[in-house]
Amino acid sequence: MSQALTTAHSVVAPSVLSKRIAGAIVILYALVSMIPLAWILMTGFKTPPDSIAYPPKIVFAPSLEGYCNLFTTRTRQTQEYIQSLGPPQTICDEITRKRDMVIAGPSNYVPRFWNSLVIAFGSTFCAVSLGVLSAYAFSRFRIPLADDLLFFILSTRMMPPIAVAIPIYLMYRKLGLSDTALGMILLYTAVNVSLAVWLLKGFIDEIPREYEEAAMIDGYTRLHAFFKVVLPQAATGIAATAIFCLIFAWNEYAFAVLLTSGEAQTAPPFIPTIIGEGGMDWPAVGAGTTLFLVPLLVFTVLLRKHLLRGITFGAVRK
């Protein structure tokens, strides 16, 4: 309950020099980690010839061709046909016609992206909801064999999930869950729920029981007290857990390749299949990947305050 500042590290205040060195290392590390991201971003704005140029081009004339190709399908046409069309309607029309092609229709990127959103957020919601309920139970009640159960829950994460890919594939085919959003949500929920239970149990253990007990004495049922008192207190932990679950579900590739091919295909297996003229359409892949990063980035930025406090939980007493 003390208001005093506590530090988990050294009791000696860091000197100016050591702060600068630490800062420099952090910035350097951040730059190094950002190189692949920057590369993807740049590739998205290159023209196809620039994207495969050797030595790689750092300075180039930006083009929206990658983004146009990402969202459209195109057909090659004769010069005469193209000239017989009216003036180009959009910037994409113009870019496409320079390559002797016309836009035939929208690509599958938007529906695949939508699938990703539904499946990732859906499974995150399910995993965190189930996780917070079971974590509360493990934290508050005397459950027979609680420790063994917790270990058992964690043990599902001890093998790579893909190890069970074949049984799940066969099971899903029998159950009609192959290539459905529901199937993918169930699968990602199952994988994430163990992580969610473990993370959230730690957070809920930190919340004094007195809060709920006070609410129960004040006239709430346990469930009511859970929603009104425990959940707001656990917001930090829930946010941190949700981000971890979301990152997994959003980026998952192996199961997505195996179990989705059409209707429910998510963006990760779709993006690498964007093939352009004469091989991979790298600018379109770069553009697709860049846009694919956005939801996760927004989600993380929105919750970053909670996330920072959440990841260091246990280190600082409230």
Add this chain to the structure above:
Amino acid sequence: MAEIRVENLHKSFGDFTAVKGESFTIADGSFFCLLGPSGCGKTTTLRMIAGLELPTSGRILLGGEDVAFKRASERDIAFVFQLFALYPHMNVRRNIGFPLLCQSVPAREIKARVEETARLLRIDHLLDKPVSGLAGGDRQRVALGRAIVRRPLAFLMDEPLGTLDTEFRDLMCEELRLLHERIKATTVYVTHDQLEAMSMADRIAIMNNGRVEQLGSPQEIYDRPATIFVADFVGSPAMNLIPVTGRLGKGAARLEVAGAGIAIPEMREDAPGEELVLGARPEHIRFDDASDYRGEVFGTEYLGTMQIVTVKVAQGRVKVKVPASLRVESGEQVGLAFLGDRLSLFDKDTGRALRSALHDGATHG
């Protein structure tokens, strides 16, 4: 407001029995303390009255209604926790109003009652502050406010002053007592601090190992401890407990300790055995050179107007409380005289106090 009756209350956690069949009645409007060392079952008892634990067996009557197995929310009681349990995501106003919100009281009435309560506790200027920035005493007041605002049948408090600084604690002790005088609510207060219990309670139950050792007013407990445990637990310094041997029958008024004759209150029952314990408060002993009961001064503790002198005697050490003006030297040989009408005598086997003239006119707890 209501009377609380506890009948044959038992509570076991697996193999461990926390509360072993206790029964007592808390009068309507009284301030009742459960006092005892940690692990004696006092908090468990309180939590059973609150409904936070279910008893293994027994009855709890709240205003005549058996609530032992009812939910906490169905008993009209308020609980003040040691750690206050203020909701950090709400400000003072919402914390105090929370119990009313639970009972779906209209917003306008909540506002009025919260403000009235805040005025009573002198925290009306803090109403819109977050609880995280409050000082310990103010947090305590908010916690009390949350209890008072409901106007419950009874208040239950679990060491509410335990985490406060000493100076705050004295202040809050006084405030709590004054508050009790004003609202006259039945209050059950759990503490391990005998000073808190002695200064606030109308009646105290001293608990040890899941049993009530003695139930009585602070003065009864201090003057006529019912067991050796109570004699040792209450009082600072504790009662001197001097082992004695001898057969004492009904009507006896003297006993011999190390060859010295000591007057005691006249016995009203036969001592069951020969192994006895003589209990004497430090202030009931004085120096008397004529006494045959002698010892050597071991050390003194100065307390302002009084001093505690530790005297080494044949049976161990005896603490004597005498005026600070009395000059005492370490190593000095002194004689000790006892105030014959204030001594207690216990049976060593059972730890029970033997009835004597000391208990005349008093009900024996």
